[in-house]
Structure formats: structure tokens, C-alpha cells
Amino acid sequence: MADYRARLTRALSEFGDPLAAAMPRIGNIQVRSFADALAAIKGSGLPVTRLQMRYDSSTTISSMTVDLASEDFEALASDDLALYQKVPNQSEGTVSGAIAGRIKRTDPEFNDLVSNINTKIIFKDEEGTGADRMMSGRLKTGLDALAESVSSQWAGVKLRVTEAWDEDNEHSGESLHYEGRAADITTYPVDGAKLGRLGRLAVEAGLDWVYFEDSAHIHVSVTK
Ligand SMILES: [Ca+2]
Ligand SMILES: [Zn+2]
Numbered sequence: 001m002a003d004y005r006a007r008l009t010r011a012l013s014e015f016g017d018p019l020a021a022a023m024p025r026i027g028n029i030q031v032r033s034f035a036d037a038l039a040a041i042k043g044s045g046l047p048v049t050r051l052q053m054r055y056d057s058s059t060t061i062s063s064m065t066v067d068l069a070s071e072d073f074e075a076l077a078s079d080d081l082a083l084y085q086k087v088p089n090q091s092e093g094t095v096s097g098a099i100a101g102r103i104k105r106t107d108p109e110f111n112d113l114v115s116n117i118n119t120k121i122i123f124k125d126e127e128g129t130g131a132d133r134m135m136s137g138r139l140k141t142g143l144d145a146l147a148e149s150v151s152s153q154w155a156g157v158k159l160r161v162t163e164a165w166d167e168d169n170e171h172s173g174e175s176l177h178y179e180g181r182a183a184d185i186t187t188y189p190v191d192g193a194k195l196g197r198l199g200r201l202a203v204e205a206g207l208d209w210v211y212f213e214d215s216a217h218i219h220v221s222v223t224k
Pocket of ligand 1: 124125126127131162163164
């Protein structure tokens with residue numbers, strides 16, 4: 001009995017249950033079942049949002065209720081990027097390198113950009129010019145890898161690019177978008193709750209600098 005009581009007290013205290021400090025005298029089998037149940041919950045790896053016990057008397061548990069967090073909480077508990085997080089946690093210029101100059105269609109540097117026609121990526125192309133597909137070879141390599149991991153992570157979900165190379169001066173002055181070395185991404189279908197995981201997948205896909213820029217998109221960039 002003492003052994004089970006100690007196990008239960010320890011299990012309860014791990015959940016921060018105040019009952020651990022004032023253990024009721026409950027039956028041997030109940031204590032064992034309860035301790036095993038708590039161990040199983042802990043083993044599931046899911047956070048517990050509620051733990052409630054009811055007693056018929058000082059020696060009998062009448063019910064025990066445990067609410068586990070949803071899988072959304074499981075995602076939050078992982079290494080997903082948080083809003084405004086940068087990986088690595090340095091300035092973009094330090095990691096990806098400063099822009100040399102804005103590339104226009106008429107510049108020779110434009111010929112160094114590639115058009116990404118990967119069918120596993122949805123390109124927003126709201127400009128209707130194909131600019132969203134234009135990018136450096138390194139950015140294409142990273143996004144192509146990311147597209148694979150996105151479809152592996154979520155069935156029926158694709159990587160979506162809303163901006164890559166920009167010729168419409170829609171970004172801040174020194175933005176790497178102007179050199180085709182940056183992209184703004186989401187999932188498709190668009191789901192803000194997936195952005196934190198998307199950011200981590202982008203890091204793992206080899207994109208050099210990943211920034212959870214706002215609640216609507218992830219910004220990524222690469223070195224030259
Ligand atoms: Ca666009
Ligand atoms: Zn951007």
C-alpha cells in the first residue's frame with residue numbers, strides 16, 4: 001500500500017494536483033489503477049488540461065476525469081516557430097547577405113533567375129506575370145525540398161508561394177525579394193495554424209533564413 005500511495009502521490013504531484021499533499025485513504029487496487037492511468041497519460045506525451053477526481057468517501061474514488069490537449073497543443077509544444085521568430089536568430093543581412101541591387105527584367109542578372117514550375121507548389125501569381133515563380137537557383141532548391149516535406153506533413157496540403165522575385169517595388173528598400181532570393185509562403189489551403197510548423201519545415205528544408213514575419217505568412221531567404 002505504501003508503495004502505491006507513493007506512486008500515486010508522485011504521479012499527482014507531477015500534474016501539480018493539490019491532492020498530492022493530502023492523499024485520501026483509498027483502496028489498494030484503485031490507487032494502482034489510478035497511478036497506472038496517470039503513467040499512461042504521461043506516456044502519451046499530450047499535455048493535460050484538466051485532472052479531476054471525485055470521491056464517494058475518504059476511501060473510494062467515484063470518478064476520475066482527464067482532459068488531454070488537442071493535437072494543436074501538441075504542435076505548440078514542439079519546435080514550431082513562434083510568431084516573429086527568426087531562424088537563425090540573426091538579421092537577414094547577416095545570414096543571407098545584403099542585396100546588390102534590384103533586378104529588372106532587362107538586366108543581365110535576370111537571366112540567372114529560374115522559373116519554378118514545380119506542380120507541387122501553388123503560386124499565387126496575383127500579378128499575372130509569373131513573377132512569383134522567378135527565383136534564384138538556391139531558392140528553388142529550398143522551396144522544392146520544402147514542397148516535398150509539406151505534402152508529407154499534411155495529406156492534401158501544398159506549399160503556396162505568394163511572392164518570390166518582385167518587380168513591382170512592393171517590399172521594403174533592400175528586400176531580397178528584388179534579387180529573387182526571398183519568398184513569402186503559406187500552405188494551400190491557407191491555414192494560419194499551420195504556419196509555425198511550416199516555418200520549422202522550411203528550416204529543415206535548408207532555407208537559410210526563416211522568419212515568421214506576421215500571422216499571415218512565413219518569409220524565407222537564401223544566400224547567393
Ligand atoms: Ca505575388
Ligand atoms: Zn517576404
